[in-house]
Amino acid sequence: MCGIVGILGSTDVAPRLVDALKRLEYRGYDSAGVATLEGGRLVRRRAEGKLRNLEAALEKTPVGGTSGIGHTRWATHGSPSVANAHPHMAGKVAVVHNGIIENYLELREEIKDGGADILTETDTEVVAHLVNAELAKGLSPQDAAARVLPRLKGAFALAFLFDGDNDLLIGARKGSPLAIGHGDGEMYLGSDAIALSPFTDRITYLEEGDWAVLDRNGARVFDANNNEVSRQESRSSVTAALMDKGNYRHFMAKEIHEQPEVIGHTLSRYIDLGARKVDVPGAAAIDFTNLNRILISACGTAYYAGLVAKYWFEKYARLPVEIDVASEFRYRETPIGKNEFALFISQSGETADTLASLRYCKENGAKIGAVVNVPESTIARESDVVFQTIAGPEIGVASTKAFTCQLAVLAALAIHAGRSRGFVNEDQETELVEALGAIPGLAVQALKSEIKIETLSQPLSRVSDALYLGRGTNFPLAMEGALKLKELSYIHAEGYAAGELKHGPIALIDENMPVFVIAPHDGIYEKTVSNMQEVAARGGRIILITDERGAAESGDVAQDVVIMPDVHEIVAPIIYALPVQMISYHTAVFMGTDVDQPRNLAKSVTVE
Incomplete structure (x- = not known):
């Protein structure tokens, strides 16, 4: 993931920027750069590849100055290159950016019509041009930023440095994290406390929609409506920087809220938003046109990601999928035929049962693929092709951002398979890629339901059983919701296909049973409404998670409704995973359980 750092310092800033960027290397990147104010004028150095290449460029051609911004870039729009590396500059402004500007094509055309020269393939460059255009009208840097920020759609964190303003940094966040560091006569910006830990342990985390104006005496913070607000300063332990929760109570809460950012970064590896095409690294190693079957194996939440993928591969690629819990697959002596692809899903890449299943398939001649979050892991090393998720470190035992990033990768892979096999045409590919590209912004909208969810979770903390229902790709999500509730709150919960209600689970329904x-609102929504009516007739309490249209057509059958944004069907299980996670989280918080480390559970199951 991209990393941002900014410093208003009292000593030579370039080495300090590089030091901070080194602490962000864990996020993943493919280029890096810095910009400083040398004699009051903007200068920059950039390099493709690792930070040592940037250090070499700075050693060859040093830059001076005590004010600067730095960036490690994970390519989204445009290939990894020096030209596309950050910081980007236009006139009197330099900017670094984490996230995706969804409406950049529209903005790009606007600035081109205004005579601006576009020098990169990135979405970020348009931000620099827009702010510079406002400066050219005579606006101050603060007013220029205030004018431009509301025009940007998507999830992003930004840091601006201005030519001639040696005592000014401006930062903004929407969906992507950004923190302010407070020093003695110095001020800092960073993607997280890890980047700032060499300089300070006094941190202020910007909240959603905030933007800030920094000088060496402090920072003024404004909300999305440009009202000046106060944000709490907290202490961050330097020695525990990699374990910093930010301004969240638990790691799980932090990781839930990181999803707009990490899903965006994961998708940036698998889709080309500019061309509106899938572009899956390594997929050429798999001949989808001649495959007879895909075998998917995983454990826990990763297994439910695989179940969703089964729907996608069979619908979009017309490719049969067989999926197993890894602990069963490894022992049932599955026959492996020719032209079969075995796909294994694991956050850690070290899950024992999944690894054993992989080795069984490999011994029997199957081509092996892995969806993992740790590219150096054993599963990754033993696979023929690795489809990496860019979720970053996930500390909470209950998987959140790793799950949605797995879904993002699997969706892109299913579209690629469909395109390869001729079942997805060019127009359909464009539609599906645009739907995936909208996920970060939709995730930001989905997270706004948290206040509603927190309110309805309090009475849930007093129940002993719960039921989750869903159809299509939301059936696996129902099972994931039940798993999350069990993991975190120790409440017994079950997930079922809604159509199975009459085949047993309906016997459990009474006035004490919450039913999620x-x-x-999709092609089978009416069928689900009929299932809800069956629950209501037996006194069950229904918590409906739907969109505005679904809520309107449900009548008064549900006691509580959580509204999600309207989404394309391929996006639904990713976006609807967020309220499911928040329900489990807040219920557990009310119960007082150990949210980040539930009893009897481990993050990575490396033994059978």
Whole structure:
């Protein structure tokens, strides 16, 4: 993931920027750069590849100055190159950016019509041009930023440095994290406390929609409506920087809220938003046109990601999928035929049962693929092709951002398979890629339901059983919701296909049984409504998770409704995973359980 750092210092800033960027290397990147104010004028150095290349460039051609910004870039729009590396500059402004500007094509055309020269393939460059255009009208840097920020759609964190303003940094966040560091006569910006830990342990975390104006005496913070606000300063332990929760109570809460950012970064590896095409690294190693079957194996939440993928591969690629819990697959002596692809899903890449299943398939001649978050892991090393998720470190035992990033990768891979096999045409590919590209912004919208979810979770903390229902790709999500509730709150919960209600689970329904119904308004929504009516007739309490249209057509059958944004069907299980996670989280918080480390559970199961 991209990393941002900014310093208003009292000593030579370039080495300090590089030091801070080194602490962000864990996020993943493919280029890096810095910009400083040397004699009051903007200068920059950039390099493709690792930070040592940037250090070499700075050693060859040093830059001076005590004010600067730095960036490690994970390519989204445009290939990894020096030209596309950050910081980007236009006139009197330099900018670094983490996230995706969804409406950049529209903005790009606007600035081109205004006579600006576009020098990169990135979405970030348009931000620099827009702010510079406002400066050219005579606006101050603060007013120029205030004018431009509301025009940017998507999830982003930004840091600006201005020519001639040696005592000014401006930062902004929407969906992507950004923190302010407080020093003695110095001020800092960073993607997280890890980047700032060499300089300070006094941190202020910007909240969603905030933007800030920094000088060496402090920072003024404004909300999305440009009202000046106060944000709490907290202490961050330098020695525990990699374990910093930010301004969240638990790691799980932090990781839930990181999803707009990390899903965006993961998708940037697998889709080309500019061309509106899938572009899956390594997929050429798999001949989808001649495959007879895909075998998917995983454990826990990763297994439910695989179940969702089964729907996608069979619908979009017309490719049969067989999926197993890894602990069963490894022992049932599955026959492996020719032209079969075995796909294994694991956050850590070290899950024992999944690894054993992989080795069984490999011994029997199957081509092996892995969806993992740790590219150096054993599963990754033993696979023929690795489809990496860019979720970053996930500390909470209950998987959140790793799950949605797995879904993002699997969706892109299913579209690629469909395109390869001729079942997805060019127009359909464009539609599906645009839907995936909208996920970060939709995730930001979905997270706004948290206040509603927190309110309804309090009475849930007093129940002993719960039921989750869903159809289509939301059936696996129902099982994931039940798993999350069990993991975190120790409440017994079950997930079922809504159509199975009459085949047994309906016997459990009474006035004490909460029933969660995951039901975006889609082609089978009416069927789900009939299932809800069956629950209501038996006194069950229904919590409906749907969109505005679904809520309107459900009548008064549900006691509580959580509204999600309207989404394309391929996006639904990713976006609807967020309220499911928040329900489990807040219920557990009310119960007082150990949210980040539930009893009897481990983050990575490396033994059978």
